[in-house]
Amino acid sequence: MPDLLVAYRDLGLGELRPILILHVTGPTGAQGDIAGLVDSGADGTVLPAGYAPLMGYTPADVSPQQGAGVGGSVTMHQATRSSKAFIAELPELVFELNPCFVQGCQIALWGRKDLMRQFDVNIMERRKQFSLTRSLE
Amino acid sequence: MAAVHQGPEVLEDLTKYAGSWVAIRQGKVIASALDSVELRDKPEVKEDDFLMPVPDTGSAAFLF
Numbered sequence: 001m002p003d004l005l006v007a008y009r010d011l012g013l014g015e016l017r018p019i020l021i022l023h024v025t026g027p028t029g030a031q032g033d034i035a036g037l038v039d040s041g042a043d044g045t046v047l048p049a050g051y052a053p054l055m056g057y058t059p060a061d062v063s064p065q066q067g068a069g070v071g072g073s074v075t076m077h078q079a080t081r082s083s084k085a086f087i088a089e090l091p092e093l094v095f096e097l098n099p100c101f102v103q104g105c106q107i108a109l110w111g112r113k114d115l116m117r118q119f120d121v122n123i124m125e126r127r128k129q130f131s132l133t134r135s136l137e
Numbered sequence: 138m139a140a141v142h143q144g145p146e147v148l149e150d151l152t153k154y155a156g157s158w159v160a161i162r163q164g165k166v167i168a169s170a171l172d173s174v175e176l177r178d179k180p181e182v183k184e185d186d187f188l189m190p191v192p193d194t195g196s197a198a199f200l201f
Contacts, residue, residue: 002139004141005139006142007141011147011151020144032185033144035144035187035189050172050190053177054173054188088143089140107192131139
C-alpha cells in the first residue's frame with residue numbers, strides 16, 4: 001500500500017506532469033515549498049540556480065562541477081551543506097537534500113539520490129498520477 | 138489508506154510570466170520579478186508565499 005498518491009498537476013504551465021511539492025529548509029533555516037518533477041533520470045536533486053539564495057546558500061557553500069544533460073555538458077554547483085525536506089502529508093519523514101544548482105535549469109528535479117532513497121516511486125502515466133511508498137531500507 | 142498530496146495550486150495561466158519568477162498566494166500571482174532575490178525582497182511578498190520560476194517559452198516540452 002503506498003503512503004501517498006499524487007495527481008499530476010500543471011502548475012499553470014499547460015501540461016500535466018508528475019510534480020511533487022517538498023517543504024525545504026536550507027542550511028541557514030530559510031524555509032519554503034518547492035515544486036519539482038519526479039525524475040528517475042536525474043542522479044540527484046537539481047534546482048534552478050535562483051533557489052540557492054532563497055535557501056540561504058552562498059557561493060562558499062557550493063562547489064562547481066561538470067554535469068551532463070540531454071543538451072550536453074553543463075556547469076553545476078553542488079551544495080556542500082545539506083538541506084532538509086519533507087512532504088506536507090508525511091511530516092514525520094524528514095530527509096536530507098544535497099542539491100545541485102544549475103543556471104538555466106527551469107524546474108526543480110527530484111532525482112534518485114535524495115527523494116528516491118526514501119521512497120519507492122510508481123509512475124502511472126495512463127492515470128496521470130504517481131505514488132510514493134516508504135522504502136523499507 | 139494512502140494520503141493524497143495537496144500542496145499549493147496555481148489557478149492562473151503562467152505563460153505570460155515566462156522567464157520570470159512568480160510569487161503565488163491562494164493560487165494567484167501576487168508578484169513577479171526577473172530573479173528570485175528581487176522577488177523575495179518585494180514588499181508585497183510574504184515569507185510563506187510559494188515562489189517558483191516560470192520556464193521560458195522555449196521549454197514547452199521538458200527533455201532531460
